[in-house]
Amino acid sequence: MIVEGGSPPRRTSPLIVLVHTVTFRQARQVIGIALPIGAAIGFDGGTTAVVLLAVAVTLASLAFAAVSWWRFTYRDEPAAVVVTRGLLARSTRTVPRDRIRGVEVETPLLHRLLGLVRVRIDAAAGSATGQEEEVVLDGVRRTEGERLRAGLLVRRPAGPADDVPPGAGPAERPVEEPPAEEVLARFDRRWLLYAPLVGSYLAVPVAALGALMRLVDELPGRFRPEFDGPDVAGPAAVAGAVVVALALLAVGAVVGAAVVNWGFRLVRRGGSLVADRGLLTRRHTELEVDRIRGVTVTAGLGMRWVRAARVSALVTGLGAAQRRGQLLPLGPQDLAEELAGRLVEDPGPLRRHPPAARRRRLLRAVAPGLVVAGAGAVATSLSAGWWPLLVTGGALAALGVPVGLGRYAALGHAAGPRSFAVRSGWLVRERAVLQRRAVVGWQVRQSPFQRRAGVATVVACVGAGSGGYAAVDVAADDVVPFTRAASGSWADAIR
Amino acid sequence: MTAPSSAPVRPPAWSLPRSAIWLWATQGLLGTLFWGAVLAAALLFVPTDDAPLSALPWAGPAALGLYAVVSIVLQPVIRHRVHRWEVTGEAVYALTGWLTRTWTLVPIARIQTVDVTRGVLQQLYGLASVAVLTASSRGTVQVPHLPQGVAEQVAADLARRAEQVRDEAT
Numbered sequence: 001m002i003v004e005g006g007s008p009p010r011r012t013s014p015l016i017v018l019v020h021t022v023t024f025r026q027a028r029q030v031i032g033i034a035l036p037i038g039a040a041i042g043f044d045g046g047t048t049a050v051v052l053l054a055v056a057v058t059l060a061s062l063a064f065a066a067v068s069w070w071r072f073t074y075r076d077e078p079a080a081v082v083v084t085r086g087l088l089a090r091s092t093r094t095v096p097r098d099r100i101r102g103v104e105v106e107t108p109l110l111h112r113l114l115g116l117v118r119v120r121i122d123a124a125a126g127s128a129t130g131q132e133e134e135v136v137l138d139g140v141r142r143t144e145g146e147r148l149r150a151g152l153l154v155r156r157p158a159g160p161a162d163d164v165p166p167g168a169g170p171a172e173r174p175v176e177e178p179p180a181e182e183v184l185a186r187f188d189r190r191w192l193l194y195a196p197l198v199g200s201y202l203a204v205p206v207a208a209l210g211a212l213m214r215l216v217d218e219l220p221g222r223f224r225p226e227f228d229g230p231d232v233a234g235p236a237a238v239a240g241a242v243v244v245a246l247a248l249l250a251v252g253a254v255v256g257a258a259v260v261n262w263g264f265r266l267v268r269r270g271g272s273l274v275a276d277r278g279l280l281t282r283r284h285t286e287l288e289v290d291r292i293r294g295v296t297v298t299a300g301l302g303m304r305w306v307r308a309a310r311v312s313a314l315v316t317g318l319g320a321a322q323r324r325g326q327l328l329p330l331g332p333q334d335l336a337e338e339l340a341g342r343l344v345e346d347p348g349p350l351r352r353h354p355p356a357a358r359r360r361r362l363l364r365a366v367a368p369g370l371v372v373a374g375a376g377a378v379a380t381s382l383s384a385g386w387w388p389l390l391v392t393g394g395a396l397a398a399l400g401v402p403v404g405l406g407r408y409a410a411l412g413h414a415a416g417p418r419s420f421a422v423r424s425g426w427l428v429r430e431r432a433v434l435q436r437r438a439v440v441g442w443q444v445r446q447s448p449f450q451r452r453a454g455v456a457t458v459v460a461c462v463g464a465g466s467g468g469y470a471a472v473d474v475a476a477d478d479v480v481p482f483t484r485a486a487s488g489s490w491a492d493a494i495r
Numbered sequence: 496m497t498a499p500s501s502a503p504v505r506p507p508a509w510s511l512p513r514s515a516i517w518l519w520a521t522q523g524l525l526g527t528l529f530w531g532a533v534l535a536a537a538l539l540f541v542p543t544d545d546a547p548l549s550a551l552p553w554a555g556p557a558a559l560g561l562y563a564v565v566s567i568v569l570q571p572v573i574r575h576r577v578h579r580w581e582v583t584g585e586a587v588y589a590l591t592g593w594l595t596r597t598w599t600l601v602p603i604a605r606i607q608t609v610d611v612t613r614g615v616l617q618q619l620y621g622l623a624s625v626a627v628l629t630a631s632s633r634g635t636v637q638v639p640h641l642p643q644g645v646a647e648q649v650a651a652d653l654a655r656r657a658e659q660v661r662d663e664a665t
Contacts, residue, residue: 316630440601440602440605440629440630440631440634441599441600441601441602441605441629441631441633441634441635441636442598442599442600443597443598443599443600443633443634444503444504444597444598444599445595445596445597445598446502446503446595446596446597447594447595448594448595451502451596456503458503459633461601461629461631461633461634462631462633462634463629463630463631463634464630467631467632467633467634468631468632468633468634474503476502476503477503479503479504480503480504483504483600488602489585490585490586490600490602490603490604491586491600492585493581493583493585493586493588493600494504494505494588494598494600495504495505
């Protein structure tokens with residue numbers, strides 16, 4: 001089918017069939033059905049049966065992969081990207097170009113060996129419903145991926161696209177040499193040392209271990225390696241085991257961080273921000289600067305000890321914003337702040353919240369411990385065996401004090417001439433810096449307790465990121481000045 | 496207004512019609528009937544001889560009575576006194592809640608859609624709810640229980656004005 005001004009339908013590279021056969025990309029869906037059937041027929045018959053089964057599964061996978069490759073075509077027209085697929089029920093999805101929010105080029109290991117890439121096209125379909133849509137072109141050649149990436153993002157300022165002769169589809173457009181390129185951040189290997197203090201990277205070795213255990217569990221008995229549990233004798237051996245386990249955990253976290261973030265580079269190229277990262281799977285993400293409404297600088301408890309932080313962009317209509325919007329996955333705090341400041345003007349130092357806010361944070365942190373201790377006291381008076389409950393409650397209440405103070409220390413808000421900031425959180429402290437134009441509404445909340453304490457929570461409603469960023473327990477008198485300073489004259493309505 | 500001095504922002508100008516009280520009271524009544532049925536079933540079928548459950552025959556009805564007073568009498572009256580709304584030249588503004596109060600302000604330029612819904616009970620009293628949606632999941636102004644004609648007029652008016660002044664809306 002030829003559309004005027006468009007290009008003929010294209011296919012992904014046939015090599016992708018190989019990748020999908022090996023990874024069981026499509027066949028995975030039927031394994032759930034196939035396994036019980038196999039079990040019903042019976043697996044007995046020894047090694048030959050296992051081999052035959054493996055061959056059959058591989059052939060089935062090959063067939064699935066080949067069919068889905070054969071029935072998948074895409075076209076990039078001047079106004080839209082059209083993807084057609086489906087064996088019997090054909091589905092056609094049309095994504096208008098002006099709806100494309102971001103283009104990501106991924107290169108998993110197998111793809112890289114065959115010179116292929118996976119292109120994810122992120123398009124917001126009516127942000128009012130909050131649903132995001134994504135088009136995945138899996139297995140195009142690397143040059144084709146580059147061409148798509150360069151051609152798909154509509155650039156507001158008239159770019160080099162203007163000198164393409166009319167009638168020439170985007171297919172003929174050369175991959176233009178990007179105008180000015182400015183490196184905003186570049187990975188430093190020393191940053192990997194932060195990884196053992198970051199929760200999400202610590203989870204990597206634990207998850208890997210879990211997967212390994214499950215695999216071992218599912219192996220038939222005679223393929224399972226046999227080893228006895230270590231003979232643990234004495235506290236010294238236990239302590240040694242703990243130290244070794246912690247060391248392994250730390251190493252695992254560093255390796256995990258290295259795999260994900262290797263060669264990270266953030267570049268500003270014309271109107272876009274381009275981030276590259278990854279050791280095995282290479283990820284290439286492109287964001288439009290024009291759609292950035294703010295940034296968040298987050299740091300967990302461990303990261304704050306070593307003054308590390310991460311930076312994410314809040315982009316309107318971007319799906320999977322946690323992953324896509326990441327501008328600095330892990331780095332020193334100074335760099336994080338500098339990077340955030342280059343994208344959204346720093347509104348100045350944060351204002352502390354009133355002492356009533358500290359009382360409230362403390363009370364809320366201590367209260368659960370006090371309740372447990374109270375229950376423990378009552379129970380102990382009835383029968384002496386309940387004293388551990390009393391002690392636990394007391395300890396929880398005592399631990400609540402630093403938690404409450406920490407939570408209060410995190411609170412803050414500030415309004416500058418073109419931007420404003422709010423900060424909160426204890427385990428993970430998040431500072432959101434937002435542009436004035438980002439605010440699509442204000443929400444002020446006051447519980448009966450807050451009313452008595454003379455404070456209120458102000459939420460800036462934003463059409464990006466998590467949708468709302470709260471300044472918790474602001475003094476009631478500060479609410480109107482803050483909302484007025486942080487948004488337009490329309491906020492006068494609540495004065 | 497019940498909270499004079501420590502309210503962080505001014506209250507919106509307009510209150511809801513009195514029939515909203517009756518609607519809330521009806522909802523409270525339905526809730527009470529539901530829990531009453533649950534309680535009756537529990538008293539009939541659960542043996543209450545054991546130590547922790549022996550309080551059920553008197554504590555259950557007492558709790559139900561308290562719930563009935565709060566949900567049929569107190570809560571509707573307080574809600575009616577708290578709930579307010581207003582459409583100014585530049586923004587939509589509403590106050591909702593009964594214990595915890597929530598003021599929501601959305602500029603007309605950032606409105607994406609305006610919804611009018613009429614529930615089964617609302618139709619009984621000739622009421623309708625208006626929801627003003629923006630690009631943010633948090634920035635939704637809810638005005639419950641307006642007279643149907645008013646709700647439709649407000650929605651049409653807001654949609655028309657949003658069309659005229661819309662900037663980028665995100």
